[in-house]
Amino acid sequence: MAATLPPVICLMGPTASGKTDLAMYLADRFPCELVSVDSALVYQGMDIGTAKPDTETLARYPHHLVDILDPAEAYSAALFRADALQLVSEITARGRIPLLVGGTMLYFRALAEGLAPMPAADPAVRKQIESMAASEGWEGVHARLADADPQAARRIHPNDPQRLQRALEVYLLTGISLTEWHRRQSTEKAQAEDSGASFLPYTMHYMSIAPCERSVLHERIATRFRTMMQQGFLGEVEALHARSDLHPALPSVRAVGYRQLWDYFDGKLSLDEAVERGVIATRQLAKRQMTWLRGWQAEIDWFDSLDPNRFDQALKHLERITI
Structure with missing residues (x-):
């Protein structure tokens, strides 16, 4: 009998769906290490607008790939894949379970399917x-x-x-x-699988959490954006805007919410317009994330953000796939 490959858990979902809370619940009950799959959480000083877990939470539930770069630096799916594969290997070697959590679907796909050998940015x-x-x-x-x-x-x-x-x-x-x-990338992957080669030396398990009603997600997004503004999101963007080495072409500044408030400081939008556009852009992001999830080629176990039993259901699912 072939040896069972070690498990890797991927917890995906749209923004404001409750991924982090579920990941922390599971980390309390299983020997998991959390790996962030979020293209904005990698940046230092971008805390409020990214809904980054606070210092106390990160101390209790350490997340790999959080606060690893200055906003002036660029990060990519290729860099994420290299970092994630290294981390997964190290976590597995420690006898623990990698739990990858986030909403950057391109990063999840890069990990699962690899990346075509496209040219570097010019x-x-x-x-x-x-x-x-x-x-x-x-x-x-x-x-x-x-x-x-x-x-x-x-x-x-x-x-x-x-x-x-x-x-x-x-x-x-x-x-x-x-x-x-x-x-071409998909063709190469299929050829590798047909030849019996394992694309990743792990058993990949995909989970997703999202509210079953889109209107609920929309309201959550609006409420969270207003809360972030109350917590000082505007001041956070103002501090970034004051830096001479940051500009709108950078991936950090193009992050949802940051881009719209940046336009406010550039005088292109009123504050009310910037907030409204930030909410709209976040809803559009959530829609794209759901489109990615519905088109995911591998099987996904779905959990409803509004189900009061969602944590227990996810726990039972994790128990089943890790035994």
């Missing part, structure tokens, strides 16, 4: 795209992408500049669409 091409966005708006960039890669344009919302920029950048650098890069 500052000159990015500047070209940013100039295009400045003159034509991101809708113009989206239209340009639609000509080059219609499938990617259908997947990527015009209000998602980070993904728009990367998709068009790949095409401009290589003449090959992002969709084609991903197709």
Whole structure:
């Protein structure tokens, strides 16, 4: 009988769905180590707007890949995959269970499926795209992408500049669409699986938590954004805006909520407009996250954020898959 591969738990879900609370509950009951899967939590000094667990919580429930970079630095799915694989290996070697928790679906996919060998970011091409966005708006960039890669344009919302920029950048650098890069990646993965090779030396288990009613998630997002404003989110962005080395092209500044308040400090929006757009952008993010989850190729065990028994249900599920 073949040896059982060690388990890796992936707890996914849209923003404001209760992932962190569930992860901490499970960490209290199983020998888990938490690994953050969040493209904004990696940044130091971005605490309120990312809903980062506070210092006391992080002391009790340490999260790997939190506060590892200055906001002036860039992080990517490729860097996350390398970091996560190293951490998973180390956690497993300690006889513990890696529990990856977060809402950056691209990172989860990068871990599970790998990444096509696409070109690295090119500052000159990015500047070209940013100039295009400045003159034509991101809708113009989206239209340009639609000509080059219609499938990617259908997947990527015009209000998602980070993904728009990367998709068009790949095409401009290589003449090959992002969709084609991903197709080649999937083909290589399928060939590896057909040959009997294991893509990851772990048994991957996917869990997701989300409210069954979309309206509930929308209200949670609005309430959380208002709460963050009361907690000092505006001052947090003001401190970042005052730094001479930060600008809107950086991934940190493009994070949802930060981008809209940054526009307020740039004089492009009133504060009320910035808050309203921040809520709308967060809801759009949640919608994209749910789209990713519904299209996930592997089996996912779903838990309803509104079910009072969700913690016990998740616990029983974890007991079953780790025995």
